[in-house]
Amino acid sequence: MTPFKKVLLFCHRWLGLISGLVVFIVSITGCIFCFQDEIQDAMYDYRHVEVQNKPYLKPSDLINIVAQKHPKASSDYIIYYGADRPAGVMANLGKEGLKYVYMNPYTGQVTHTDSPQTNFFIIVEYIHLYLLLPPAIGKWIVGVSVIIFMVIMVTGLILWWPKRKTDRKRSFTIKWGGRWRRVNYDLHNVLGFYATAIAMILAISGLAIAFEPVSRAIYNMANVGNGIKYEDEVTEPKSDSLKTSGIAKQPVVDIAFAHARQQSPNAEMFLIHNDPAVSGAIGVGAYPKSLHYAKATGLEFDKYNGRVLKSYIYDKKSPGLKLTEMNYDIHVGQIGGLTTKIIAFLASLICASLPITGFIIWLGKRKKNRSKTGKARVAVHHKTHRRAVQSV
Template sequence: MTPFKKAILFVHRWLGFISGLVVFIVSITGCLFCFQDEIQDALYNYRHVEVQNKPYIAPSLLKAEALKGRKGATASYIYYYGIDRPAGVLVSVPKQGLLYVYLNPYTGKIIHTESPATNFFIIVEYIHLYLLLPAKVGQMVVGVSVIVFIVLMITGIVLWWPKRKSDRKRSFTIKWGGRWRRVNYDLHNVLGFYATSIAIILAITGLSIAYDWVREGIYNAANLGKAYPEEKAVFKSDSTLIGKADTTQVIDKALLAARAGSPKAEMYLIYDDATKTGAIGVTAYAQTLHYYKSDSYSFDKYSGKLLNRTAHEQKSAGMKMNNMNYDVHVGQILGLPGKIIAFLASLICASLPVTGFIIWLGKRKKTKSKKVKTVVHRRTVRQHLPTEH
């Protein structure tokens, strides 16, 4: 092995020790989360409602129903997940925390209420993002480990890549008939190679969710450094009716306007800013539970005036890349095949720290065994050397 590869091996080994446990946890939770929508749809009846030939209940009525009997509670986010799915209101209750209140979008009847702390997949998501540590600490630990993991994947390719063309065919396949240590070695190297490109994409999109600087980097890179200041503008109310007008009905008008502007959208998210100088935002998503293609609207909270509309087609390449980030991260950008690819890549990533550790243990035992043999050999030789008189 050349001095360069020895240095790469040293870096690869010790970075693996440092990040291995976190990479394993993050990868396993990523596997579990890939199919969370499909699994929850199969397990929970409240995630589907019977389609009715009538319009949705107004968001102001859904909000009022969700807040009923919850003193001091507020609700800023309202979701219409689709014609055959419930509407959801995210409620913040003093001393109790957040609650997801699901309602029938045609009748306004509450069909399910749950705390995020009791949902298995939300707990899995928290582990994936923060390891159940305090958010800032957990995010830092996970973020650093993921960055280290990207370095590990690159150094792993450098170490594994065969020098001779004749070795490449053997290097791209797992020798299932070999001894278990050989199979383990192949599992680490061959599967690691095949998963590298997908794993790096999953890692970068994960970092983009966690860190603004990664998101900005992707945005700037996709836009080739060109600035689009209108995409970062924050729209605020300029109405003279601030503090005077009844804003209850404005949120209803905002949804109607968004539905008229994006009639083919399947899912709508309404953000009702709680501040006096804020606006009401509505995002119309092209497909239920997919977040890539969307049209964004901002309305004056007090007059209902449309402040801004940004259609998916008008967005810059950088904004589109950021919008598709979640769908890429969980694989659903390519539908079911994409989710399967993301699941398998995550599973391989989880296996790499384990197979790598086994390789290290095996080499360590070999080194000890060689040292013992050397000592025994020297003693034996000394015993048979002629003695001096």
């Protein structure tokens, strides 16, 4: 082995030992989260409603229904998930935390109330993002571990790549009939090779979700040469509380939702940001496909008179903004439907297995080296003893 590869092997081995536990936790939780929508759809009836030939209730109606049950709550987010799905309101109860209230969007009947603190998949998501640590700490531990894992994947690929073409066929397959240590070695190397490209995409998209500088870097790379600046395209407008002339005669949240539906008549899902504590405008996102967050059209409204302050029409967005808004769908594998979800699931499962198979390889080599050292000591002892006898 060349000195360069010895350095790579040292880095690969010890970086793996340092980050292995976090990589396993992040990968296995990501694996579980991939199909969370499908699993919850199968488990819970409230996630579907019967389609009715009548319009949705207005957002203000949903807010009033929540207020009857939780008078002190502020309805920060309202979501219409689709024609055959419920509407949801995220109610902020202050010190009591958050509640997700699900309703039939046609009748207003409350079908389910959920708390994020007890929802299994939200807990899995928080483990994936923060290891259940305070977000400011957990985010960095996960982020650094993911970056280390990316380095490990690259070094592993360089170390494993076969020199001769005749060795490639053997190197790209798992020898299932071999001894268990050989199978474990192949599982680590061969599966690691096949998962590398997808694992890199999942890692980068995850870092972009967690860290603004990474998302900004992706945005800038996709917009190279077109002169579009992030601040000019993405900066959200703010309502001016001093200019309250022409106050709307109906709730602005209703005006915003009606305008968004008119602007995007084919959208299946609408997300309304209605946080009264924020000085900015009321925002509405229109999404072509339910539970998918790519290809959205966004609108910002003055929260006093309902005037449109800014629009983010999908077809007019820059390539950078389109790409960064795809990060979530890419990260969970739903960007290309069921096929890409399965690919992301398998890649995450392989990534979870790599620290385990790698640790077994390291442990086996360590025992082997100890055995060789012990045999060498015995041989030296016998040789010394034999010389002592001969001298006598």
